Structures are given as C-alpha cells and as structure tokens.
Amino acid sequence: MKKGIHPDYHEVVFMDSATGKKFLAGSTVNSSETVDYEGKEYPLIRMEITSDSHPFYTGKQKFTQADGRIDRFNKKYGLSEQ
Template structure:
C-alpha cells in the first residue's frame, strides 16, 4: 500500500433517528445518522402492513379485466 493516500479508519457510532439505537462500527466517516435501522424497520420486525398493496392489486385487476 502507498503511504499517505488512504483515509483514516476509526470506530464510529451510527445513530438511528427513529428509535435512537446506537451501533458501533468501523468507518472513515464520523457520527453517522440513519432514518431506520434493522431494529425498527418493518421488514425485520415483522410488522408490515399490506393494506395498501391489496387495494392496488384489485385496482389493477379491475382495470385490465383479469380475474
């Protein structure tokens, strides 16, 4: 590796703005903030809602004459 061209790699905290969970990781950036994390994301928690999708499917089937 060449000397002096690589960014500093250090421990930093990622903070979720939705649930305030802090995760410590290694990164070249400092103080990262994310909107959702695996602790509060509906896909990982199993609390997904499919109510809107069902209405869209019915609308599609009605529009294109599928049974």
C-alpha cells in the same frame, strides 16, 4: 500498502433516527456531531433506516397500498373472495 492514500478508519456511533437505537462500528465517515457512548465520546452518524427499524428485520411489513389495489382489482373484474 502506500501510506497517506487511505482514509482514516475509526470508531463511530450510528443512531437510528426512527427508534433511537445506537450501535458502535468502524467507519471512514466523519461527523461534526458527537455523542457519549458507554463512557467515551464518539462521532455520531444519524441513519434513517437500520436493522432496528427496517421492515425486513423487524417483521412488521406494511402492505396497505397493495391491499387497496387488490380490492380495486377484485371490484373491477367481479372476482369475489372464496
């Protein structure tokens, strides 16, 4: 491989903004914010959704919008629950 053309690969801490869960992983992403993780200082990357808060992984999916649509459909077309 050519030297000097690849980004710097280093360890970073990713934090789920919703749950506060942190995990260490390798990445090329840079951040000016740092955090102490297990006694060592690492760059911190804040994520809105990770496997700790995503409904697919947690099993806590929300169907509130779909439920309302189904009820409206049943009301409109006179279908009742059987």
